[in-house]
Amino acid sequence: MVNKKYILLAGVCSALALQPAFAQESNQASWSGRDMTYRGQSYDALDTTYIPSSRMEQQRQYLNHQYAFPAKPRNMWELGINTGVVNIFGDVTSKGPWNAPKFMNAMGFGASLRKALGYAVSVRLNYNFQNASGFDTRARLASVEAPWNNGSYAGNIYSNYKYTGHELSLQFVGAINNINFHKSKNSASLYGFAGAGLMVWNTKISTMDANGANYNFGSLDAMTNADRKSEYKSWLKDADNYNYQVPNGNGTNSGMTWGDNAISPVLVGGIGVQFKLGNRVSLQIEDKITWSGIDKLDGVQRDPGGMALSQDKDVLNYASVGLAFNLGNKKRSVLPLWWVNPMDHVYSELADPRHMRLPDPVLPDSDGDGVTDQFDKCPDTPAGVAVDAHGCPLDTDGDGVPDYKDKQLITPTECQPVDADGVGKCPDPECCKHIGMGGGCNVGAGSICFKANSAKLSSDANNQLANLAAQMKTNPTCKVVVLGNAGDSKVQQQRSWDRVNAVINYMSETQQISRDMFIFQYQGGTGDANCVMFRTAMPGEEGPSNLPPPHPQLGTKN
Known part of the structure; x- marks a missing residue:
């Protein structure tokens, strides 16, 4: 048992000595761009390079948003030696290594090949070569214990044994501390394992001294325990002759033999911890228990006759x-x-979506006028009615009757208020005959609308002005008022001036209508506010055909 403590202490000391390497690896870890994972630890779940062909269909469905989970990546094998x-x-009592220089009397070695089945479970094929030895300073009766009950011994005997075994097992290994919700990776992996296999073993007992004579255990009876231990230890060291082989065959669990060796099924289990030294190597400390259901691995067995x-x-x-050691191509596995850590991708x-699709925001618009309910001041506008930026029906002449109900689209201010049909009543009935109601000078009325922050005429506006020009040419004595809608700010005033000027320039330069009209x-x-109105001037109505820009430094860019 002392030797087990020594090797565990050596493993722990090795792990502590390697802590600076772990810290250096953590300090040197850096973000690898948008995938928000540490280099060398995780992988880009959107990269199909790591996906085997057998799982590529699932990966394609994931990339096409047809399946919620990415495919499991191809991962490396692990080869272990110990x-x-x-x-x-x-x-x-197990003793050793006491038979120096043959220290292997209490030592073993092993090798394993491990493959992950998932993030928490893996399977491992494990081989162990085992040597064990021991002797006891506690007296036993020779008459009831083989091989000492053959008549050559009387009184007390002191047992000893030397064991050799080969064990091959298949194990399932569980480790879950890689699934971490608060950091990207761990530098240590604690795991447990269990499995089953076969053990080929052989146990021998030494019954004679170096001269071939039976041991004289009577001389040990009178000694103290410490002296007895020292004396018996020297006997076994000098003899180095384990002459009696523990019977096989019916004495084992299975009854199977291979030459002088017994073959027994076994169950194995244990725990271990790995410390990550790099992307290819890890330090592994482990304790394994093997149960065979056999009661004579240490040479003490039942006397068939006692x-x-x-x-x-x-x-x-x-x-x-x-x-x-991790085995595999790091570019593909x-x-x-x-x-x-499977949480890395999540x-x-x-933190920074590359695959996750965010749906387009859906804002309610109950009346379907293009202005969401949140900003719609007229939420019950009839379908198909043109509205302004506030969702209210257009009212070109501002008489309070929306255009879709207004039978007199342009009613002069002096003829307002209007009736329910939007028709005004002028103080002088003769005046109103000339306002959009026919008469000797009537070239019509309308509005030219512009895109926001623009003073450029659209193709629809050009066609509308071309019709106006044709009417003005047939009525050369008529004048037309071009009226902008300027707000309170300097920018709005200059924009209104630019739009009125654009209309008059087009009529004079393109349609050859005198600017004086x-x-x-x-x-x-x-x-x-984005529209310019035009109407027939009333008899006697005069005004300039051009005005200086109010704020030329704020001119509107087409």
């Missing part, structure tokens, strides 16, 4: 330290999945 101390927990000295089954313990998508008014209009 050495350690073997002890048998049975009836005879009573049982012990019916407790012997258990093998192997405490080891070793190295594990990620690390073994017990080193990969958190990276939450227009009255330039960039203020005073009502209705949509």
Whole structure:
């Protein structure tokens, strides 16, 4: 048992000595761009390079948003090698390595090949070569214990044994501390394992000294325990002759043999911890228990003709330290999945989405006028009615009757208020005959609308002005008022001036209508601020055909 403590202490000291390397790896870790994962630890779940062909269809469905989970990536194999101390927990005290220089009398070594089945479970094929030895300073009766009950011994005897075994097992390994919600990776992996296999073993007992004579145990009876231990130890060291082989065959669990060796099925289990030294190597400390259901691995067995000295089954313990190596092409395979945190991809998508689709915002618009309910001041506008920026029906002449109900689209201010049909009543009935109601001078009325912050005429506006020009050419004595809708700010006033000027320039330069036939008014209009109104001038109505820009430094860019 002392040797088990020594090798565990050596493993712990090795792990502590390597802590600076772990810290350096963590300090040197850096973000790898948008995937928000540490380089060398996780992988880009959107990269199909890591996906085997058997799972590529699932990956395609994930990338096309047809399936919610990415495919499991291809991951590396792990090859492990180890050495350690073997002890048998049975009836005879396990000792060693005491038979120097043959220290392997209590040592073993092993190798394993491990593959991840998922992020928490992996499967491992494990081989162990085992040597164990022991002797006891507690007296036993020779008459009830083989091989001492052959008549050559009387009184007390002191047991000893030397065990050799080969064990092959298939194990399932569980590790879940890689699944972490608060950091990207761990540098240590704590795991447990369990499995089953076969053990080929052989136990021998030394019954004679170096001269071939039977041991004289009577001389040990009178000694103190410390002296007895020292004396018996020297006997066994000098003899180095384990002449009696524990019977096989019917004495084992299975009854199977291979030459002088017994073959027994076994169950194995244990725990271990790995410390990550890099992306390819890790330090591994482990303790494994092997249960065979056999009670004579330590040489103490039942006398067929007497009573049982012990019916407790012997258990093998192997405490080891070793190295594990990750095997595979790092460009096509990620690390073994017990080193990969599956939460990396989830958190990276939450922090900076590359794959996650956010739906377009849906804002309610109950009346379907293009202005959302949140900003719609007229939420019940009939379908198909043109509205302004506030969702209210257009009212070009500002008489309070929306255009879709207004039978007199342009009613002069002096003829307002109007009736329910939008028709005004002028103080002088003769006046109103000339306002959009026919008469000797009537070229019509209308509005020219512009895009926001623009004073450029659209093709629809050009066609509308071309019709106006044709009417003005047939009525050369008529004048037309071009009226803008300027707000309170300097920018709005200059924009209104630019739009009125654009209309009059087009009529004079393109349609060859004299500029003197227009009255330039960039203020005073009502209705949509992005529209310029035109109407027939009333008899006697005069005004300039051009005005200086109010704020030329704020001129509107087309």
